[in-house]
Amino acid sequence: MTESHVRLRPFKNGDLTHITQWFDGRVGTFASGVTHNPTVDELAPSVAEGRDARIVETDNNEIVGVVSWSKLSYDGNFLVGIALAPEHVGTGYGALSLEQVLAFLFDQMRAHRLEFRTAGYNHHVLGMMTTGFITIEGILRDHLYVDGKFEVLVIGSILEHEYRAQIAAGKVLPVSHFNEEDRRKSAKSLHRILNSDRVPKSW
Template sequence: MRGNFVALQPLEDEDYKLFSQWVCPSKVSALARGAQDFVTEEEIRKDIVQGNTRYATVVTHEGKKIGFVSWQPLKYEGSYMLGGVIGDPNLWDMGYGAEASLLLMDYLFHSKNAHKIQFINGLYNLRSVRFLLKNKVTIEGILRDYIFLDGEYHDAVISSILRHEYYEYSEPGDMIPKSEKQQIREELYAYLQEHWKDECFPNLLRQGEKIGR
């Protein structure tokens, strides 16, 4: 999937090492995971391979890998938890993370028939909370003392957006252009109109007679 600034692509072997660097104790991991843990490349690989969370790498149009987005199926069919981070703080506030999240939301709603996308963000995460507010999500509640960071507990906000709400505010990009879909429908209907009575229908009858014998 490709946007104006970044694209999403499947994980490659080298990405596990990048992930372990991005989520080591730092401001990046505090914002991405609400945690400060040392994790190895193998631990990251095992967690991703054996877990039910899916990941995609965020790549600039110049081919630089700068972060990841994730989606985790929740209890009910069509419900997902969305997450992600841009690994280099120097690239924050440039629109990369926001576009990557919107690309993933577009994928889940438009290609996976998602019904609900949910977010949990620490109330210290300025950029993520602003992104949620800007994109018309519904605040469902506050999770008290949900994350322990910098020697103290922090609340988190839980929010979501439903399928019909998403389509009210955005126009997802189609994999196949609408004009192309319409064109082939018109060509098919024109063909059937011309050939159905004398060719298509008699052929179907003959096939039915062969099967019945």
């Protein structure tokens, strides 16, 4: 893997056509345990809303993956999915994508609980899920059927306070969408304006 960082961005025209090619075969089976290759028409409606999926790209504008999320039982409870381009599976971009989507959902979408699911044979995702900051909640036996065999589905989750604890411990890097220096300058400017003669003090 290169030293390039990754970021999330909304979908653009042409992204779906590019991404649907990933799900043919190995990546699709690893992602969901289903070998069905989704079409642009199937994915377009949800992506068009712009609320439940983001492209993962490097600083060099290379698309390396896609993250998605869907609401579960209540506001703030999301099922999260991550898929990488075939050439980037097992390179470390999955962990960087996970870091980005955790920050986005906890810091921007006010998430409380994020759930992850993966097939028992997906050692790439299982590796991320067993590093210590995601709690394995259970295993669904014979939940998937691939290549003539039944496979288990592993379910894990992370809660917001657990995510904050991981940041405090330095195990997960925080993702800031605003420059802290800009924040300080803005606060200073606002303080100066509010204490100027141009602002009435009657309130």
